[in-house]
Amino acid sequence: MAKRTILIIAILIAVAGGGYAWMEFNRTTAKADDLPVKETISAQDLLAAFTADEAAATTRFVGTTEQVVQVSGTIRSIEPAVDITNIVLGTESELAGVVCEFDPADVPADWRSGASVTIKGICTGMLMDVVLVRCTAVE
Amino acid sequence: MKTLRILPITLALAPLALSAQERFATRNGHIAFLSETAMENIAADNRKVTSVFDATTGAIEFAVLIKAFEFEKALMQEHFNENYMESNTFPKATFKGKITGVGEDEMKKEGTYMVSAQGDLTIHGVTKPVTVKGTLTVDAAGAVKASGEFTIKPEDHGIKIPGVVRDNIAEQVKVTVKLDYAKM
Numbered sequence: 413m414a415k416r417t418i419l420i421i422a423i424l425i426a427v428a429g430g431g432y433a434w435m436e437f438n439r440t441t442a443k444a445d446d447l448p449v450k451e452t453i454s455a456q457d458l459l460a461a462f463t464a465d466e467a468a469a470t471t472r473f474v475g476t477t478e479q480v481v482q483v484s485g486t487i488r489s490i491e492p493a494v495d496i497t498n499i500v501l502g503t504e505s506e507l508a509g510v511v512c513e514f515d516p517a518d519v520p521a522d523w524r525s526g527a528s529v530t531i532k533g534i535c536t537g538m539l540m541d542v543v544l545v546r547c548t549a550v551e
Numbered sequence: 552m553k554t555l556r557i558l559p560i561t562l563a564l565a566p567l568a569l570s571a572q573e574r575f576a577t578r579n580g581h582i583a584f585l586s587e588t589a590m591e592n593i594a595a596d597n598r599k600v601t602s603v604f605d606a607t608t609g610a611i612e613f614a615v616l617i618k619a620f621e622f623e624k625a626l627m628q629e630h631f632n633e634n635y636m637e638s639n640t641f642p643k644a645t646f647k648g649k650i651t652g653v654g655e656d657e658m659k660k661e662g663t664y665m666v667s668a669q670g671d672l673t674i675h676g677v678t679k680p681v682t683v684k685g686t687l688t689v690d691a692a693g694a695v696k697a698s699g700e701f702t703i704k705p706e707d708h709g710i711k712i713p714g715v716v717r718d719n720i721a722e723q724v725k726v727t728v729k730l731d732y733a734k735m
Contacts, residue, residue, distance in 0.1 A: 439625045474618065476639050493579050496598050511578060513599065536618040537642050539601040540578055545619055 443518075444532035445548045447480045455485030455501035455510040455542075462538040463508075473535040473542075482550060483510055484530040487523060492516065499523070499531065499547070508540055512547040520549050573606035573658060575695050575732030582615055582728050586721040593627060593720065595620040602730050604695065606658040609650040611668055611697075613730065614643055635710050636675060644674045646681070650697075653687050658695070663688045668699060677708040683728065695732040702726065 451473055453461075458481070461469040473481050485501035488509055492498075497519050501510040512531045523529060533544025580600025586593040597620045602613035617638035622628040632638040648670015657664060664687050672681040685699025702723040705712060712720050 437624070437626060440623070441621065441625045441628055470642060474642070478618075491579060493598060494581065498579060511599065536599070537616040539599070539614050539616060539643070541601075543599050543616055543619055545599070545621065 441546065442478070443546045443548055444480045444534055444544075447478065447534070449482045449532060450475070450479040452482040453484075455483050456503045458483055458510055458542050459503045459505065459508055459538075462542055466538060470537055474537050478534050480532050481535045481544065482530060482532045483512070483544065484528070485510060487525050487527050487529055489525055490519070490523065499529070500541070501529075501531070509542075511541045511543050513543070513545045514547045518548055523549075573655075574735040575604045575606065576735045577602050577730050577732050580613060580728065580730040582613075582726065584620075584727075585725045587725070588719055588721050590719040593622075595622045595628070595631065597621070600728070600730065602732070603735075604650070604697065604730070604732055606695070607655055609653075610648075611650050611670070612645070612647045613728070614645045617642055617644060635705070635712070641674075641676045644672070646670055646672045646683075648681075648683075650687065658689060659693075661689055661691050666697075666699075672703070674703065674708040675710050679703075679707055685728070693734065697730045697732070698728060700725065700727045 458469075458473065461472070473479070483501060485503070488500045488502035490497065490499055495516075497514045497516045499512045499514060499519065501512065503509050512533050530550040531544065531547050532550055533547035536543045536545055578601045579598060580602050582597045582600050584595055597615050599619045600613050600615050602611065604611045617636050618632060620628070620631065622631065646668075648668045650666050650668045652666035653664040666685055666687045668683040668685070670681065671678050681701055681703070683699040683701045685697060688696045690696070702725050704723055705720065
């Protein structure tokens with residue numbers, strides 16, 4: 413009886429472990445909506461933080477694991493590309509902004525240049541602009 | 552000093568820009584890589600490539616954020632960032648070089664040209680010379696598109712591959728680049 417119980421428990425553990433491993437192996441990347449918001453900030457202040465001290469801003473907004481930044485600002489441009497749409501939030505700089513990469517299906521139909529919007533995205537750092545990926549609109 | 556941090560690529564080309572009349576830029580370039588082995592294929596895309604191209608001199612630069620590479624599977628992406636690219640320590644990869652195979656006059660008329668870009672590729676903090684073969688297209692409106700392909704060996708850039716997964720990662724990883732420029 414004891415052997416049978418141990419065998420059943422071992423099988424259950426093996427099935428659970430295998431199931432977890434399978435799910436983990438096939439886990440897809442999370443969208444910003446699936447993760448908690450780490451920081452809330454305006455596009456201007458986000459760019460200013462990276463401009464003032466890129467290393468410190470990277471630590472704060474990019475982090476060592478993926479983290480979500482909620483950014484508010486005015487749409488400077490909407491740039492459709494292959495498989496994605498970029499929403500560029502304007503700043504005081506004419507050249508630099510905050511680029512938010514969306515799945516085209518997730519961009520609200522009524523968004524236009526000049527609209528004030530709030531966006532959640534995973535911050536990946538700064539090149540010419542601060543870059544957020546896997547973004548979602550905040551209603 | 553602040554501006555230098557905002558526009559590292561643009562300002563790196565500033566000396567060139569002083570004499571340049573035909574400069575192009577993009578912030579939406581696409582880089583993809585493919586590691587193909589009998590065990591598995593590993594692919595990722597980065598659609599946030601920032602690049603500047605000076606058609607007068609042929610100078611070209613591009614930069615990518617390592618954490619902006621997107622994988623189909625989250626676990627692969629995590630391993631890529633944490634175990635191989637160490638993206639917290641080396642957050643960017645860059646290329647600085649020069650395109651040859653197309654002249655200033657050709658850049659002013661519609662056509663597709665076979666070109667090659669030679670320069671320095673910095674990945675994982677290690678810089679190596681690389682030659683990228685590709686095409687450069689000028690359309691009727693004067694817009695410029697560049698595409699190219701090259702291979703890299705992870706070990707050349709100090710990326711350590713543990714023996715247990717050596718057979719899962721290609722010795723030579725194929726990289727493709729597509730850049731749709733707009734005039735600056």
